[in-house]
Amino acid sequence: MIAGELEHGPDTRLVDRRRAAAYVGVTAGRFEQLVRDNVVPAPVMVDNKRRWPIALLDDVREAVGSSMPSLPAATADVEVRPCERDAAPSSRELPDAAWFEQRASFVQRVRRSLLSGNEIRVLREFKVLKQNQISMYGYYGSFEALMVRGYVVETDRQPPSSRPLVTYRLTVPGEQVIAALKDE
DSSP: OOOHHHHOOOOOOOHHHHHHHHHHOOOOHHHHHHTTTTTOOOOEEEEEEEEEHHHHHHHHHHHHHHHOOOOOOOSSOOOOGGGGSOOOOSSSOOHHHHHHHHHHHHHHHHHHHHHHHHHHHHHHHHHTTTEEEEEEEEOHHHHHHHHHHHHHEEEESSSSSSEEEEEEEEEEHHHHHHHHHHOO
């Protein structure tokens, strides 16, 4: 490859999660959250390893950079006491319109469909354990779909954000569905 090609053409390098997160300017856990929220494109699998093309991360880098609150310019002639400062900007920016559209599409799809096999298996776990509350590691689409349906609610979440310990509790409609499930 000629050195000039890299400067003028799209960057085709692939990086792992840690380097991709650093390139975008966020922590690895926040990067995973951005991947789950489809803000960051899905990775490319290379030898069973997740890799992200640098060229696709450029847009994400700009979006993340523009959503970060900027610090006010320092002025030497004005003394600001802690009680006189303006309120700090919100550290958490709202997702963009595309994220909300995708989320609405997911909710509509779940509400129109029947319970999936995975959702039924998750509900059976509550029945087998004879508990109305379960704690599990990680993010699970089945639990998210069950929350959309109103069968479970998330009651607690413990760090780290990349694979948290999440506690779900059955709702009354969820208990009714479990009662209707036939034993295997």
